[in-house]
Amino acid sequence: MTLRWTKSAISALALAVASALPAQADVTIGYLAALSGAQADMTGEASLHAVRMAIEDFGGEVNGEKIEVLVADHLGKPDVGLGTAREWVDEKNVNLMFNVDNSAVALAVSDLIRDKNVTMMMGASNVKLINESCGPHQSMMLLDTSALARAVTLPQVEAGGDKWFFITVDYSLGHDLQAQATKAIEGAGGQVVGSVIHSPQTTDFSSFLLEAMNSGASNIGMATFGAWQNTISKQAQEFGVTASLSPFYLAITDIHSAGLDTLQNVTGTIQFYWDQNDDTRAFATRFQEGYSRPPTFTNAYAYEFTTHYLNAVKATGGTDADAIQTWLQDNPMPLINGATATIRPDGYTLRDVYSYRTKTPAESSGDWDFLEITGTVAADQIAPSLEDSACPLVTGG
Template sequence: MKRMLMAATCGLTMILASGASTAQDESQGLSSDYVKVGVLSDMSGVYKALEGPGAVVAAQMAIDDFGGSVLGKPIKLVSSDHQNKPAVASSTARQWIDRENVDMITGLDNSAVGLAVQGLASDKGVITMNTGSGTTELTESQCTEYGIHYVYDTYSLPVGTATAIVKNGGETWFFITADYAFGHSLEDNTSMVVENLGGKVVGGVEAPLGTTDFASYLIQAKASGADVIALANAGSDTVNAIKQANSFGIVEQGQQMAGMLVFLTDVKALGLETAQGLQFTTAFYWDRSDEARKWSQRFFEKHGAMPTMVQAGVYSATLSYLEAVKKAGTDDADAVREVLGDMTINDMFVQGGDILPNGLMTHDMYLVKAKSPEQSEGPWDLLEVVATIPGEKAFIPLSESACQLLDK
């Protein structure tokens, strides 16, 4: 009887140990009992409509579509408003990483914010997948081991837009530029494209982020006599500048307005009566493919607006990250980053996307044009795709990158 009892006890111990081992193996590479994604975006300022709360919706959709868990553990989502302040963003990111075990941070619309958080997170061994910032410095002079630039940059935007405008006679340019990292980067890259095509930059003026009065800047632009008044800004800054230019009759008097970064929500805010004919470059349009339409309709039902390229990018980036964690069998940043670098990304946002060693995700971009009111068949039928710009032409070639990681 004693021997039988000992054998039974031993067998039960082995069963329990086997179960514990299986559970442990299933999530052996996770740093905590969950995987957590953080969306850090402008929830209340000039970029609220283009990313903001919609980015949180997109990230949650990705988590739900993935199944809500990875490696047997739940996926959690946290979000916060960076208020377009690098100090606020850095403080939030530090708390998320040090106290809340956030594994990946996305969003980051605002280049100063994006650079600050990417640097901090990489120092702590945490991946950032930036969907909202534009500056090329994220993958050039300030590239990091764990920083990924996912949707667009200030090199890819003018490749489509400025090229089309110069080739159609817009030879002289005047810039109204948002006075921070993004605006300066966009002006520099656009100027390079314009001048390489034989055009000329005749002047420019800097405007504070979030200004509501563009009158003095537009007067200077008008007085320059430039063929093109280029807006190196985004969000409500772009909308306000175009509306005020329209009220001044600038376009009617022969000058062309060029929005160097325009979002679907900007066109919606302007209305097609004002925006019609406006050309710009984007990474995504909701009506471009069946897959994009189906996903965008789901997004619309949750958010009440069709997605911008950066909101769609948040969904894609989050899904790609979770897939990489699954394939790596861990949330260790080095292992996950290696898997991301080996992946080819194909989803509703991008086809054939590749994440390069400097963190740049290369993919096709699209030159689009705002429809006329007569062409539109619905409230969000706002754009037509004019041309596809292949990824190898849209972004800085790896052979020309200044990222120091490439020297290793």
């Protein structure tokens, strides 16, 4: 018997097969981040929660298409992060590479996606990422190291803190941050009187602190973060260090871990503080419905940038990286605190930051009430100049 297939039968069969297959996401976010190690508490699972909040606010889809999130830990290792990113790009059709909160990993992934139809929003801040390693589809969510260095050091040098000693983590980020801070300090008339490099395995900083005390430093610049920063602060208290501790990446999780009494009258700058105004407090309340604490500044920018990306997908009608990046740069990004930010052609995000001091235990009204916002540092006061940029997208090179 001859078997004849009609067009309607073939269509019905195709429909049946398609309906039997698992639904495929048309918007795929690859969340590549520090999910373990010293940095994990500040970003990690908490920033992933913020990403999912933004997706939930879109109803889990955009333009009628499902949004999927892939998750992986880069372990702070460029080869691990690059391997995951390559798999996601080549096999999972990822549209957005998100967080990438390690400078060495971000530099590797930046090279990978340069000619790919993939957007990257990165929580790394190495100055190379907006200069020679800038890319046509990438945005920097943090301040770059040069802007952060100026924001933290210049007010303190002007106030008399003109002798600096650095304790620096042996990561690309640490070395870059110390170099940018040194440039800012010396440009303002201060000096760097010494520095030490600590490995990721360091747990005892006592010899480093003694060296800092003997150097006559007025400020100890902590070009490090997370658990290392907390340990330095605790041990400085034990040794009676009188020099001002000057952290570059102080989050409320660090203060909670080290204890507010350990971090007294520390000053710095921050992109977001949960108790800044009614808008930030409302967001913090929502955030805590699914997480055990208020959001850090890194969690806040995870929500802000995810929302900005999804708005770009909605507005452009798809995930084409060229169209997305143009939209991201042409449209101001709403921030949780009611302000807005803009993304430049080199990927740098222009946004105001906020100066703070840590409260005394007596001033604190309770758990997580750690900071007093003391002023605003305008974005254009600290942003790197586009005239000095080495980014080919700016220079035309």
